Amino acid sequence: MKKEIKDRMKLTMLNLKVKEKKRDDEKADERLRITAESLLKHNFDNDSVQYWGWLPKSVFDAGISSRALGLLTMLTMNSNTLPVSEGRRVTVRIKPSVVLNWLKIANRNQAKTIxxxxxxxxxxxxxxVTGDEIELLFPTMDEAKKNGGFCKVYTNTYNSILDHSHGVATLNRIAVYVGVRSLLYEDKNVGGSHWNVVYHNRSDGWxxxxxxxxxxxxxxxxxWFIDNDILAWxxxxxxxxxHNKIYYLSEPHHVESLVYDICNELNGSNVLRVVA
Incomplete structure (x- = not known):
């Protein structure tokens, strides 16, 4: 854990102690213990290289179903720009049976759904679609940046969803993950020194x-993401x-920003405490 985060947590707990003692002196110590343990439960040493794919945010304007969005993401994560593809992003040797294998579906009758x-x-x-080759008709990343932006899809998180899931329901889970990613911006110019990488589940309906x-x-x-530790929370x-409760979530490799954001919320008295 970086010294900046340690110092921020220490200051936050000192400030919170004063508030909790004032609210209920008898319950204060237990509430402070739970808050501290909840913030420290994360793996702060996840410094592995993070690979990712991307989709233009314009896909949300295409009027497609959630399952179709999930499948489009799977095609994206299995695509390449090949020397013979003239710069096009393509997924090769793809048939419905291959997608069924990705989804761990044994029933070949589901090929009709795919x-x-x-x-x-x-x-x-x-x-x-040309034979068993599928070309993604996406703009370039530079074009996407000028027209609404793009969503990063992290390989580790994507694979974690696949590892914990099977069947057509996987497509909806991937689609929700992409929806979450569409709200996050990994730009230090947004929100100050820490990136806007924390999702508050007030936005589920949106x-x-x-x-x-x-x-x-x-x-x-x-x-389901929370129960299976797909995202840090x-x-x-x-x-x-x-005094209702709300989840704050981030990618597992963004836990420092998650904790920093929560400390800011506690220091600003926007929330009472952390309960898990």
């Missing part, structure tokens, strides 16, 4: 609308008359 999703993507001008899923289903999938208690 064909339907490929047709949906092609009819939306997001891919071009993501659901964006990827064509109900808010209830989106919340269920976010909870903490549960905070709001400082309002309801």
């Amino acid at each position: 064909r339907g999703l490929l047709d949906e993507l092609e009819n939306s001008s997001l891919i071009k 993501i659901g609308e964006k990827i064509d899923l109900s808010e209830a289903t989106t919340k269920k999938i976010i909870q 903490n549960l905070l208690q709001n400082r309002n008359k309801y």
Whole structure:
């Protein structure tokens, strides 16, 4: 853990101690213990190289289903720019049976579902299918930056979703992950010295609308991410008359920014405490 984070946590706990003692002296020590343990539970030594793919945010304007978005992401994560492809991003030797293998689906009758999703993507001008080659009809990254931006999809997190999941439901889970990623910006000019890489699950309904899923289903999938440790998380208690709880989430390799953001919320009295 970097010294900056240690110092920030120490100062935050000192400030929080005063507040908790004032609120309820008898419960203060236990509440402070839970907050400290919750913030320290993360792996702060995850300094491995992080690989990622990307999708232009314009895909959210294409009107495709959540399953189609999940499949498009899978095609993206398996695409390459080959010497013979003249700069095009392509996924080669792809048939519905290959996608079924990715999804760990043994029932070959589900190939009809995959064909339907490929047709949906092609009819939306997001891919071009030629035999067993699929071309992604994406703008270049520079073009995407000028037209709404792009979403990073981290390989480790993507693979973790696949490792913990199987079946067509995997497509919706990938789509929700992409929806979460669409709200995050890894730019130090946004939000000061720490990147805007923390997701607050107040936005579940907005993501659901964006990827064509109900808010209830989106919340269920976010909870699945939490239960399976797909994303790093903490549960905070709001400082309002309801004292409701809200999750703060980040990529596992962004836990320092997650904790820093939570410390800022505690110091600013925007939340009461961390409960998990």
